Amino acid sequence: MKIQQSLKWLVPAIVMLFSSKVNAQQFDLGVRGGISIPNLTGGGSSMQNPLNTGYSSRQGPDFGILGEYHISKLFSIEAMISYSSQGGKKNGFQAYPFPDEAKPVVPPGQPIPPYLYADFKSQAKLNYLMVPIWAKFGWNLGHSPLRLYADAGPFFGFLVGAKQVTSGTSNVYFDEGKTMQVPIGSVDFNKTTDIKDQLNTFNFGISGNLGLAYLFGRSQVFVEGGGNYGFLNIQKGSANGKNNAGAATASIGYAYRICK
Secondary structure, X not given: OHHHHHHHHHHHHHHHHHOHHHOOXXXXXXXXXXXXXXXXXXXXXXXXXXXXXXXXXXXXXEEEEEEEEEOOOOEEEEEEEEEEEEEEEEEEEEEEEOOHHHHHHOOOOOOOOOEEEEEEEEEEEEXXXXXXXXXXXXXXXXXXXXXXXXEEEEEEEEEXXXXXXXXXXXXXXXXXXXXXXXXXXXXXXXXXXXXXXXXXXXXXXXXXXXXXXXXXXXXXXXXXXXXXXXXXOOEOOOOOOOEEEEEEEEEEEEEEEEEO
């Protein structure tokens, strides 16, 4: 329902922006591509546990198409539709949800713990279709063809895929201190699990960039670095804790002024 309500006004707004060359005096259309370096952060101390903490950054693609409507020499509005990698990774000794097959080996009288511990690699690979809308300020550097700019604004994210990829084999323990080994032998963690149904399909947050463009004729090439951070917890439930997604980005791109 949230997605439908958002798309009801968001899609027409983007279409109007990309087609605004009819009325705009200056309108640029371009492409951007690069890398995303995402990570997952625990969503507040009350929602943190060994399952949703301890993530480090991973790498993935980030690319899209953009439109920029120039209001003045210094200020413009830019929007983009992009494919963005999110998520994070853990390597080494870590917690994982208690599997049903391990319940029979719990010592008599001991409560079943919420998770077990083992040594393996894990990656949360989340992919979003993101629509950022930026207020952009730019300055020409003297009489050179270089232009410095900064932009910031909200983004709307729509989940298109989510997988948990684990690898390795390890003995399993009831505790983080490795004092109680689970008597089930070595466990194979090599598998890929689709976790899309466990996550919310919509996210909202803030993003921004700092960049340098080289102008020639009606064209420009640019390099920029920036980041994004989602305000909403990505999980539907709270059994595995709550996380917020965010990423640093580095990109190169090309834009052409189709209306001058």
